[in-house]
Amino acid sequence: MNSEIEQLLQWIANIGIKGFGFLPSAEQVAQNHLAKASSVEDAINSVIAWRTTSAAGTGFITDLGGIATLPLSIPASLAISYALGANTAAAIAKLRGYDINSDQVRTMVLLSLIGEAGEEVLRTAGIAIGTKVAKNIINQIPGKVLIEINKKVGFRLITKAGEKGVINLRKFVPIIGGIVGATFDAGFVNACGQSAKRVFC
Structure with a gap:
């Protein structure tokens, strides 16, 4: 894997997990x-709703700590x-009881960023999701398979940086671009949450 892409994936996983x-x-x-919810499932839905709402307000925010350390030039x-x-x-x-510091779960977290495409990547690797034994299956994914999954995730995340003119629109039409950016961010984060619900069942 390209070292810069690998560093990007590490940056995303580290900040996403550790804050x-x-x-x-x-x-x-x-x-x-969880402290405010009646069940784990309610807590999960609450996380997705809260993050989706907060993401809609980040269209103009580019001051996330550590942004300057990004190893690859993608828009902040x-x-x-x-x-x-x-x-x-x-x-x-x-919330579903996974060890979020394990290599396998870190990869699955990254995989959630590419939505249904990520689930297809798992299927082609012979990994079943959406079953009661998903946790055991994920915990046993060998390192060689994790590397291949990470490669595919990295490629898709870099490709997304230039998709559909969203980035250019933000740059050249600030007000409209901000609205489009907020919509993109909210939809993206919501999709990640829904994908994670299926992966981490």
Whole structure:
């Protein structure tokens, strides 16, 4: 894997799981929502709703701590979307009882960022999701398979940086671009949460 892409994936996973600056750790997010919920599932839905709403307000925010350390030149706004998506997915994994510091779960958190495409990547690797034994299956994924999954995730995340002119629209038409950016961020984070619910069942 290209070393810069590998570093990007590490950056996203680290900030998404451990938090940084205004972004709390995934464990803290999970604890906060579980404390106010009647069940784990309610807490998960609460995390997704809260993160989706907060993501809609990040269209103009580019001051996430650590943004200057990004190893690859992608727009700061997109990097924040990735970090918020990873934070959401990791909080869901924590609520479902997964070890969010394991290599396998870190990869699954990243995989949640590419939605249904990520689930297809798992299927082609012979990994079943959406079953009661998903936790055991994920915990046993060998390192060689994790590397291949990470490669596919990295490629898709970099490709997304230039998709549909969203980034250019933000740059050249600030007000309209901000609205489009907020809509993109909210939809992206919500999709990450829904994907994580299926992966971490």
